Amino acid sequence: MPQFEKLTMAQALNRALRDAMADDPSVVMFGEDVGPLGGVFRITDGLTAELGEDRCFDTPLAESGIVGMAVGMAMNGMRPVVEMQFDAFAYPAFEQIVSHVAKMRNRTRGRVTLPMVIRVPYAGGIGGVEHHCDSSESYYAHTPGLHVVAPSTAADAYTLLRAAIASPDPVVFLEPKKLYWSKEEVELDADRPGIGTAAVRREGTDATLIAYGPSVPVALEAAEVAAQEGRSLQVVDLRSIVPFDDATVCDAVRSTGRAVVVAEATGFASVSSEIVARVTERCFHSLAAPIRRVVGFDIPFPPPKLEHFQLPGVDRVLDAVDDLQWEDS
Amino acid sequence: MTRDPDHLLPSDRPVTLMDHRGVAVEGAAHAMPAPEALLTAFAALVTGRRINDQAYALVRQGRLAVYPSSHGQEACQVAAAQVLADGDWLFPTYRDTVAAVARGVDPVEVLVLLKGDWHSGYDPSEHHVAPQATPLATQLLHAVGVAHAARLRGEPTVVMAMCGDGATSEGDFHEALNFAAVFRAPVVFFVQNNEYAISVPLARQSVAPSLAHKGIGYGVPGERVDGNDTAALLAVLGTAVDRARAGEGPQLVEAHTYRMQAHTNADDATRYRQDDEVAAWVERDPVTRLEAYLCEHDLLDDERLAAFAADAEEVAAAMRVGLSEDVTPDPADLFAHVYAVPTPQLVEQAALVADEVAREGGH
Numbered sequence A: 001m002p003q004f005e006k007l008t009m010a011q012a013l014n015r016a017l018r019d020a021m022a023d024d025p026s027v028v029m030f031g032e033d034v035g036p037l038g039g040v041f042r043i044t045d046g047l048t049a050e051l052g053e054d055r056c057f058d059t060p061l062a063e064s065g066i067v068g069m070a071v072g073m074a075m076n077g078m079r080p081v082v083e084m085q086f087d088a089f090a091y092p093a094f095e096q097i098v099s100h101v102a103k104m105r106n107r108t109r110g111r112v113t114l115p116m117v118i119r120v121p122y123a124g125g126i127g128g129v130e131h132h133c134d135s136s137e138s139y140y141a142h143t144p145g146l147h148v149v150a151p152s153t154a155a156d157a158y159t160l161l162r163a164a165i166a167s168p169d170p171v172v173f174l175e176p177k178k179l180y181w182s183k184e185e186v187e188l189d190a191d192r193p194g195i196g197t198a199a200v201r202r203e204g205t206d207a208t209l210i211a212y213g214p215s216v217p218v219a220l221e222a223a224e225v226a227a228q229e230g231r232s233l234q235v236v237d238l239r240s241i242v243p244f245d246d247a248t249v250c251d252a253v254r255s256t257g258r259a260v261v262v263a264e265a266t267g268f269a270s271v272s273s274e275i276v277a278r279v280t281e282r283c284f285h286s287l288a289a290p291i292r293r294v295v296g297f298d299i300p301f302p303p304p305k306l307e308h309f310q311l312p313g314v315d316r317v318l319d320a321v322d323d324l325q326w327e328d329s
Numbered sequence B: 001m002t003r004d005p006d007h008l009l010p011s012d013r014p015v016t017l018m019d020h021r022g023v024a025v026e027g028a029a030h031a032m033p034a035p036e037a038l039l040t041a042f043a044a045l046v047t048g049r050r051i052n053d054q055a056y057a058l059v060r061q062g063r064l065a066v067y068p069s070s071h072g073q074e075a076c077q078v079a080a081a082q083v084l085a086d087g088d089w090l091f092p093t094y095r096d097t098v099a100a101v102a103r104g105v106d107p108v109e110v111l112v113l114l115k116g117d118w119h120s121g122y123d124p125s126e127h128h129v130a131p132q133a134t135p136l137a138t139q140l141l142h143a144v145g146v147a148h149a150a151r152l153r154g155e156p157t158v159v160m161a162m163c164g165d166g167a168t169s170e171g172d173f174h175e176a177l178n179f180a181a182v183f184r185a186p187v188v189f190f191v192q193n194n195e196y197a198i199s200v201p202l203a204r205q206s207v208a209p210s211l212a213h214k215g216i217g218y219g220v221p222g223e224r225v226d227g228n229d230t231a232a233l234l235a236v237l238g239t240a241v242d243r244a245r246a247g248e249g250p251q252l253v254e255a256h257t258y259r260m261q262a263h264t265n266a267d268d269a270t271r272y273r274q275d276d277e278v279a280a281w282v283e284r285d286p287v288t289r290l291e292a293y294l295c296e297h298d299l300l301d302d303e304r305l306a307a308f309a310a311d312a313e314e315v316a317a318a319m320r321v322g323l324s325e326d327v328t329p330d331p332a333d334l335f336a337h338v339y340a341v342p343t344p345q346l347v348e349q350a351a352l353v354a355d356e357v358a359r360e361g362g363h
């Protein structure tokens, strides 16, 4: 019997950690303020109290140290899950991530593997000041050896985090901050399709909106508005950026012949450009119009009072859809 | 070559010139600063406290997004600025609003960051105050660079580089100390040890005998000072600045203080510390301590106290006015300052936004 509960994404993530740690004593959680405080977003709330200091603990304040130590622990039989407090505060760990986390399997011809998860609260939409709103997925996605996932629902947050912890490869787990507190009916299920699979969130026949993480609700809202205006938009949620689900995405685009990619990250040399390239390479003859992108401008993330200019919104998505060379317009 | 490490070690106990009741300590390691210096500092303390409390209130009124207060740490804030000469540089963190103000920056300009209008509201070159740094410890290397450049250019500049106890765990802290030492850069590394990095207590941050001991591994002399004793701070930081200016290289100063409020208003400190721990620090308050000393030595009377309070109130009033204005920042600025010459793509993107704004304006 599937059990449904009303949970926020933050709570679903907390449950995923709790369940994974209960199932497997080699799973450990650590980072900055994840112990007694439960993390600045409370994702690790209660874990130290319930499971003990050895299972969920605070480290000295050093992201390179956190990720580097996780590498060693993963080399020695554990499954570390680490939290980077905010997107931009993962950058001190960049060398560890790119030079070691991503490459260990390859360097050692598969003899040493790193089953570890780097959780990153990410992206904007919460009125955060500088360094608290970066969409950093393209750096990670550009680095071979890392899986990169970004849930957009509480249910996926649970499933994907369980899958990430169970994965034999390192996973960069991007948590859209602005979705932490949205509540939904969730079935906690670790065994649904997870990493590597996209999901069609809404059926539609006129055009396909492709989004992931924080931009999925925007795409869904745009599809809702478009429906009222007589246009039927399909919405695909990538969930998993690496591995990329070419099959689901391309099937979707072929079925409508038109597509718009929606993403918060700056557009230049990004995940959104990769999506356009892949889909164009594979679906060119099914396309009635060039694929459009509604993405962040190529600027440092704005201060809070200007952030709404940077975030892809429903109007921009609908404008882009209007641009898709419709026969009747 | 080995060098005698003894001179690198901090004193056993933090340097204190007056106890928490404001009574001068016998046989102190430094002379008491001159009365004028203490009065100048006191005025800045009173203003600094008022700024902290006003900013906190402005958060509650929704005027500021967030405020990391230095309430209880004002002596550190004030002394860090006061020991510097005009051409010197200050490198503050997000918590060091009061230090920037003590250096001459308009509080309204400092708080632009937290109001959310722009990332940094003041011109760093005007008062030689670097933009407040949020990525921890990263600014310390910039401070070393400014100091080294000054030396190469033959300028007598000293740089005050500030960070917290938690930041001393970051790699950049260690790189900065080492670089400064190797290049004999005139930098004073000033660590405000307020016992916490958000929720993480010092004990989880380091098991070194003190944070000032971290200097010895790099050949940087360390010193510890009571961070709520304005006089001791002026003396210790002042000496460090003088030595740096005289070409004796960097120094690491650790001030023992306490973060009286939560990390920011968004933080819930009751989750990780007890109220009685906080209460124990109330009687060590830096403002009342210096006030007691100054009154006892007839350097301060009710009239002067009232005048200082009135000055502080004026600053607070100006903050209320300056931060209540709803300026709508211009989105064109988003594209104007990314490169010296905007790329063709940015020109295009700026035009898109301008067009959107024009269309919305037409509604």
Ligand SMILES: Cc1ncc(C[n+]2csc(CCOP(=O)(O)OP(=O)(O)O)c2C)c(N)n1
Pocket (backbone or CB within 6 Å): A032, A061, A063, A085, A089, A092, B095, B134, B135, B136, B163, B164, B165, B166, B167, B168, B194, B196, B197, B198, B259, B263
């Ligand atoms: C590189 C980096 N990692 C994490 C953070 C998030 N963060 C902001 S303040 C803070 C605690 C800093 O503590 P401390 O250095 O003691 O300074 P305090 O806030 O106590 O003044 C943390 C973890 C950050 N700003 N930068």
Ligand SMILES: [Mg+2]
Pocket (backbone or CB within 6 Å): B164, B165, B166, B192, B193, B194, B195, B196, B197, B198
């Ligand atoms: Mg601290």
